[in-house]
Amino acid sequence: MNRTSLVHFAVITFVCALMGTPAAAQDTRAETISQERAAKAETSTSTVVRPSGVFQRTFTWAGKKIDGGGAKDGLYPQLGGMIPGSGWLSLGPGYRHHLFGNAAVVDASAAMSWRRYSMMRSQILWPSLLSNHLSVSASAKYQDFTQINYFGVGPDTDKNALTNYALRSIDIAGAATVRPNDWLSIGGRVGYIRGLGVRPGLSSINPPTHDFFNETTAPGLTVQPRYEHADVFVEADSRDVPGYPTSGGLYHLGLAMFHDLDATGQSFRRVDADATQYVPLFHRNWVVAVRGRMALSQTGAGNEVPFYLMPTLGGDHSLRGYSNYRFRDRNAALVSVEYRWPVFRMMDAALFADAGSVAPTAGGLLHERVERDYGFGLRVHGDRKAFASLDLSQGREGKRVSLSLGTSFGRSNSVIPYVP
DSSP, X not given: OOHHHHHHHHHHXXXXXXXXXXXXXXXXXXXXXXXXXXXXXXXXXXXXXOOOTHHXXXXXXXXHHHHSOTTOSEEEEXXXXXXXXXXXXXXXXXXXXXXXXXXXXXXXXXXXXTTSOEEEEEEEEEEEHHHHTEEEXXXXXXXXXXEEEEOOSBTTOOGGGOEEEEEEEEEEEEEEEEOSSSXXXXXXXXXXXXXXXXEEOOOSSSOBGGGTOOTTTSTTSSOOOOEEEEEEEXXXXXXXXXXXXXXXXXXXXXXXXXXXXXXXXXXXXXXEEEEEEEEEESEEEEEEEEEEEEEEEEOOTTOOOOGGGSOEXXXXXXXXXXXXXXXXXXXXXXXXXXXXXEEETTEEEEEEEEEEEEESSTGGGGTSOOEEEEEEEEEEEOSSBEEEEEEEEEETTEEEEEEEESOSSSOOOOTTTTOO
C-alpha cells in the first residue's frame, strides 16, 4: 500500500470511528482578502485529475462566469440567499453600484424559489474605512418563507409529527466591523424587526403547524412581537480561501439579544460559539475539515424563546442525514467532520459524519441522545468559492439526498428564522 492509499485509509477510518463516539458579511474587503489568499494558495503543489475535452471546457467556463466579477457594477444574477428548505434553486435579479470613488457600494437584490420562498434586500456599505480596518453598513431585508418544517420542541419529537408554517419578517439593521489585521474581526449590529408573522404553511403534503400545536408546544405561534435586536462578536479567520478553504480555520464567538417591544414575554439572549479547522493531508487539496458548534439560549422570568428562533439541527448545514429543522430546542450542540479529495479540477468528492443534540438546558446537552449521520457528497467549486453540493446521507430515520447552492459544510447567517 503506497503513501497515498495510506492517507485515504486513515481518513476513512477516522470518519467511521466518529459514528461510534458520542459528541460531547462577506463584503468587498473580504473579497479582496479572499483573492490574496487564493493567489498564495495557487503557489502550492496539488494533484488534480484533469478531464479533457468538452467536460473540462464547460466546467472552466462556468467557473469563470460564476466565480469572477463578484464586485463589478451593474446587474448580476442573485443565486441562493434563502434558508434550507426553500428548494434547490432560488433565482432573481441583483444590482450593484459603487459610489464616492469606490468608497461605498449600494447593492440590492431579490429572489424567489420554486417552493415560493421570496426575499428582497438592499444595502449600502462602506467596506474599507480607516485604511481597510473598518467597515460600516446599513441594510433592509424582507423575507417570506412559505413552508418551514416543524416537528415540535425537544430531542424526542416524532418524525411523523411533521407540520409546516410560513414566516414573514422585515429587518432593518446597521452594522460595523473593526479589523485590526487580516485575520481578526470585532463587530456588532443593531436592528429592528417588524411585520413579523407566523401563519399556516403552504405545503400540499404536510399539515399546517397551527392545526396540531399551540402556544405551549410551539411558543410564539399565535403572538409575534416587534423586536429590537443587537449582537456583538469576535472572529478569527485564517482560512486560505474563505469561499472554499483548504487550510486554516474560522473561530467565531457571538452574543445576541432580542428585546420584545410589545411585552409579550418573548425576550431572550443567545450565545453562539462556532469553530472550524481545515487541515490539508499530503496534497493541498486533500482536506479534512472539523467543525464544532454550540448555541445556548437564556431568558428572564416569565419569558420564552419563540420556536422559530430556537437553535435547530437537521438539514444542509448541520445534521445532513435528517430533515431540515428536524430537532429544535433552546440549546443545541453539533460536531461535524468532512474529508474531501479532488475528482476533477472543479469537482471534489467528500466523506462526512455529523453528531449533535438539542436540550432545554445547557447541561442537558451532555445527557440527551446524540443523533448521528454519515454520508458521501460531491462539491462543485471554483478557485475561491463553492458553487453547489450534492450529499447522500444516512441517519437513524433513513436516507436523505440533498442538493444545495454553496457548500453544505458551513453556517447560515439568517436572523429570522434562526439557522445554524
